Amino acid sequence: MGKILIFGHQNPDTDSIISSIVMAYFERKFGNDVEACRQGAINKETEFVLNRLNIQAPTLINDVEDGTEVILVDHANIKESVPNLDNAIILKIIDHHNVALNTSYPLYYRAEPVGCTQTVMYKLFRENNIEIDKTIATLMVSAIISDTLLFKSPTCTKEDVEVAKKLSEIAGIDIEEYGMELLKAGTDLSSFTIDEILNLDAKEKLLKDKSAIIAQVNTASIDDVLKMKAELEEGIRKIIKEKSLDIFMFVITDIVNSTSKAIVLGNSATIAERAYNEKIVDNLIELKGVVSRKKQIVPIMTENA
Amino acid sequence: MGKILIFGHQNPDTDSIISSIVMAYFERKFGNDVEACRQGAINKETEFVLNRLNIQAPTLINDVEDGTEVILVDHANIKESVPNLDNAIILKIIDHHNVALNTSYPLYYRAEPVGCTQTVMYKLFRENNIEIDKTIATLMVSAIISDTLLFKSPTCTKEDVEVAKKLSEIAGIDIEEYGMELLKAGTDLSSFTIDEILNLDAKEKLLKDKSAIIAQVNTASIDDVLKMKAELEEGIRKIIKEKSLDIFMFVITDIVNSTSKAIVLGNSATIAERAYNEKIVDNLIELKGVVSRKKQIVPIMTENA
Numbered sequence: 001m002g003k004i005l006i007f008g009h010q011n012p013d014t015d016s017i018i019s020s021i022v023m024a025y026f027e028r029k030f031g032n033d034v035e036a037c038r039q040g041a042i043n044k045e046t047e048f049v050l051n052r053l054n055i056q057a058p059t060l061i062n063d064v065e066d067g068t069e070v071i072l073v074d075h076a077n078i079k080e081s082v083p084n085l086d087n088a089i090i091l092k093i094i095d096h097h098n099v100a101l102n103t104s105y106p107l108y109y110r111a112e113p114v115g116c117t118q119t120v121m122y123k124l125f126r127e128n129n130i131e132i133d134k135t136i137a138t139l140m141v142s143a144i145i146s147d148t149l150l151f152k153s154p155t156c157t158k159e160d161v162e163v164a165k166k167l168s169e170i171a172g173i174d175i176e177e178y179g180m181e182l183l184k185a186g187t188d189l190s191s192f193t194i195d196e197i198l199n200l201d202a203k204e205k206l207l208k209d210k211s212a213i214i215a216q217v218n219t220a221s222i223d224d225v226l227k228m229k230a231e232l233e234e235g236i237r238k239i240i241k242e243k244s245l246d247i248f249m250f251v252i253t254d255i256v257n258s259t260s261k262a263i264v265l266g267n268s269a270t271i272a273e274r275a276y277n278e279k280i281v282d283n284l285i286e287l288k289g290v291v292s293r294k295k296q297i298v299p300i301m302t303e304n305a
Numbered sequence: 306m307g308k309i310l311i312f313g314h315q316n317p318d319t320d321s322i323i324s325s326i327v328m329a330y331f332e333r334k335f336g337n338d339v340e341a342c343r344q345g346a347i348n349k350e351t352e353f354v355l356n357r358l359n360i361q362a363p364t365l366i367n368d369v370e371d372g373t374e375v376i377l378v379d380h381a382n383i384k385e386s387v388p389n390l391d392n393a394i395i396l397k398i399i400d401h402h403n404v405a406l407n408t409s410y411p412l413y414y415r416a417e418p419v420g421c422t423q424t425v426m427y428k429l430f431r432e433n434n435i436e437i438d439k440t441i442a443t444l445m446v447s448a449i450i451s452d453t454l455l456f457k458s459p460t461c462t463k464e465d466v467e468v469a470k471k472l473s474e475i476a477g478i479d480i481e482e483y484g485m486e487l488l489k490a491g492t493d494l495s496s497f498t499i500d501e502i503l504n505l506d507a508k509e510k511l512l513k514d515k516s517a518i519i520a521q522v523n524t525a526s527i528d529d530v531l532k533m534k535a536e537l538e539e540g541i542r543k544i545i546k547e548k549s550l551d552i553f554m555f556v557i558t559d560i561v562n563s564t565s566k567a568i569v570l571g572n573s574a575t576i577a578e579r580a581y582n583e584k585i586v587d588n589l590i591e592l593k594g595v596v597s598r599k600k601q602i603v604p605i606m607t608e609n610a
Binding site: 093095096097098099100101102103104105106107108109110111112113123127294298299302 | 398400401402403404405406407408409410411412413414415416417418428432599603604607
């Protein structure tokens with residue numbers, strides 16, 4: 001058998017990249033021949049963490065061969081995974097999302113409804129008496145800060161906060177100071193093309209029978225991002241056409257004030273009006289106090305689809 | 306909110322019943338308001354355990370109301386669960402099977418590819434420093450003996466054996482002696498009607514696009530069970546017609562010699578001939594050395610469907 005490949009979801013965020021690196025480290029402690037992989041480009045926030053620690057990005061993959069043994073981290077969704085997942089052998093899943101895949105064989109599945117995969121990983125380290133060194137701790141706490149928007153997201157649980165505090169002690173960082181620095185690094189869109197921005201953290205979702213992409217970017221200033229509104233809209237229209245989408249929602253989240261606005265396009269754009277009881281004006285909708293796609297967007301959009 | 310309902314799969318075996326009882330005990334340690342339930346009659350093997358310990362059977366349920374919070378044990382399969390599962394809220398899954406359900410929300414999911422749910426449960430007790438008393442240990446080890454056919458099934462792992470040994474010490478039982486007594490109790494079919502026998506441990510499966518039921522009974526003498534062959538065939542034909550099945554496979558497993566024969570009926574019966582390279586003679590096929598539906602029947606039947 002070849003190496004066991006470990007990877008997170010498409011358009012990887014910081015948790016997906018860090019999960020593959022940390023899980024690979026964990027598996028090697030048991031002598032397993034694994035490779036940390038990723039399904040897409042590294043974003044600026046993740047780059048900030050990897051550069052700080054001088055760690056290489058996981059190997060970029062577009063698919064896996066038939067029969068490849070894989071470990072899925074930070075996703076359990078066939079639509080967010082490699083195209084050939086059905087012909088791979090999933091050995092393990094470590095996750096904190098919904099279940100959106102089937103297997104014909106038993107596997108190791110470890111998921112909890114917490115804010116970040118690393119909060120689950122932390123337990124695996126503890127249960128198996130594997131030491132978390134300074135580098136691993138920095139990686140893990142960075143992912144928790146990223147996924148919970150420094151504990152401000154409604155997806156954040158007491159456990160995420162507790163684990164992040166313990167990890168920040170090992171990492172030797174001031175969690176508030178480091179956290180804001182990390183999140184701000186992720187708001188730098190200057191080096192990306194419009195197409196790249198639309199894809200940075202885009203997830204394909206089925207809202208009942210409506211095909212949707214819900215993309216999200218973090219920023220310290222929504223107005224700054226909206227300077228590109230016309231170009232973003234043009235890019236979104238192209239993607240809607242290519243993928244025959246019913247709706248594309250581009251959510252711009254203000255990490256300082258914990259609120260969002262979204263550009264919404266597509267024949268089913270009015271789902272958002274019903275979901276948030278707000279009018280779409282010039283393709284833009286106010287999402288007051290919304291920061292979490294998982295908790296505050298996907299369920300309510302599905303309900304109103 | 307009402308109580309959280311905990312239940313295993315339809316046509317419950319010993320592991321499904323014991324999982325609901327043991328998980329209820331575990332959840333109550335955290336102050337959770339739970340109720341152990343079951344989706345079907347108690348079999349003779351399970352009855353032997355419950356009578357020995359003077360424990361009541363879990364509450365019989367046929368379905369759950371919309372919005373009921375549930376914990377699934379010993380299954381993660383929508384076809385083996387309550388009909389209204391899609392409108393319930395699955396809080397947790399503790400299992401050792403394949404993944405065959407989807408959710409729109411994150412949940413606690415704990416599964417491992419081991420021989421019995423109790424091997425996973427044992428870890429939960431240990432990780433949470435919850436004592437396993439003599440009664441709970443007897444329940445848990447009984448389920449492991451049942452699911453692994455006293456360690457002879459190919460589904461049995463080193464971990465199942467190790468956990469069973471530790472539990473047998475707490476339970477104060479001789480595992481071989483108690484084990485054979487338990488398994489033999491399960492072979493007593495005398496009090497059941499033909500329809501009940503066909504349903505005792507029957508699982509609906511999709512073999513590619515073919516709808517199948519694969520039922521299994523344990524026995525100390527296959528010939529004894531085959532004395533009812535004509536009546537069993539009549540019952541099977543009735544079920545095939547009622548459920549529009551492509552194939553019904555009634556597997557009779559000799560627990561002393563670790564081998565099986567199966568009565569196979571339905572328009573797709575020849576799947577079994579291809580799967581085992583054996584002829585079906587008078588509706589009966591030899592399954593040499595086969596004892597595990599999960600490892601030695603479902604995958605190979607699916608492959609040949």
